Amino acid sequence: MKPQRILITGAAGGMGRLLRPRLARPGRVLRLLDIAPIDPGDDGAEIVRASVTDADAMEAACRDVDVLLHLGGLSTEHCWEQILEVNIHGSYVALDAARRAGVARAVLASSNHAIGYLRPEDGDIDAAAFPRPDTHYGVSKVALEALGSLYADRYGMGVVAVRIGSCFERPKDARMLRTWLSPDDGARLFEACFAAPAPGFRVVWGASDNTRHWVSLEPARALGYAPQDDSERFAAEIDAQGEPDPDGFLMSYLGGTWCGPDWNTAEKEASAR
Template sequence: MTERVLITGAAGGVGTLLRPRLARPGRVLRLLDVAPVLPGDGAEVVTASVTDPEAMAAACADVDVVIHLGGHSREAPWADILTVNIDGTYRVLEAARHAGVRLVIFASSNHAVGFHPAGQAPDDLYPRPDTYYGVSKVAGEALGSLYHDRYGLNVLCVRIGTCIERPVTERHLGTWLSPDDCARLFEAAIAFPGTGFRIVWGISANTRAQFSLAAGRELGYEPRDDAEKYADDVTPSSELDRTYLGGEEFCGPETNF
């Protein structure tokens, strides 16, 4: 039986890294974005916004799993965050539950808790967003909780650390999620029965890990990569990088709108 996985924000940074790693026989990837997407073998392409309820309803038809990456991936004016990140996530969840989707994986972020002091963060760390962007991730987690409790939708919120090809800064040595480990985590989530509602950290098996791996391992996730092998090549951390989980780029005053 063919499994169909819808990826929103498929043309974005994480979506581009994940697409080839999630492609496999017996699975169809449905790739949705407002930007052009090169489909790859056997993929379906939908050019639409997550804010369009009719487009989302059509995109979720016959879908088993939704991986919701769509939205602004950095700080933006409140009106944009509200429309795309918060209302867009509501539209995705609403379409998914009406379509009978089995699981929604929501790409949350470490910036949902960015103003917590830097250090080892537990799986159930209370929200303390560092930006409007971070607020949108808190709202997405809350919507996921509601849609599970009210409608029985399985929702996994992955608080992604830093999903890039390789670490660039010293801070990334504690927050890095390698693209391969990102795919391993999502595959574990897809295979896990009866997810319910969960929040897990999305990081690799980093020697200097800032976040817990316990909840991810409960899903069967076993990361294989460690940012430490890049330690000699990264730039030093700033004072704010060492002070807050969210780091200077998101916790600094220049992120204000």
């Protein structure tokens, strides 16, 4: 029986490294792509050293692939030119290469920063809330979702965009108690996205089943996601750091401090001139 082959872009990044051992399994081949070096490991992974902006390399990497898991791109705020080239154009290149290679399913790593300027004060935020990006990076994730919608509607590709909250081994602050996605739940969510029949185009939240929560997991559960982790086990340690200012950027906006002046890219670029 032919093994399932999953192409993971950005595989050398933090999330790629967390997911690799959790997605490896018998009957599956992980094809790992990044511009940075990738540990060959002992899981039988296929290693591809390439940029998501290289159309020829991406088309070659997509051959014989069943699922594209697109994590590749700049993971924090950068100047517009870099965001445009790597995150927006690179996502187009990846999706179009997948289309040309006949890849039937794409799972896209979007972000809470696509709607970072939403306030969590009015209850759980819907997974498909209208974009309110907080940075150039956030704009790139809105563009990624739009590209996913286009490729689903025009070309019939099954596309799920996951608005990831905060995927780390453990939450780092009070905000992340609300947005945390454990690596194990991240793998469970992506497995559900891989297996869901005929998803069309969906936007879902990437978060664990946190006691302190800001987002709705119902669309992800509808795909078969069954989260098992809760950030509350880290709450005592984080609460001991002190009560955050309820009116500060960290707790006032879904995007946290990314909505504050320290992340004003235009201001930074102007001061550098």
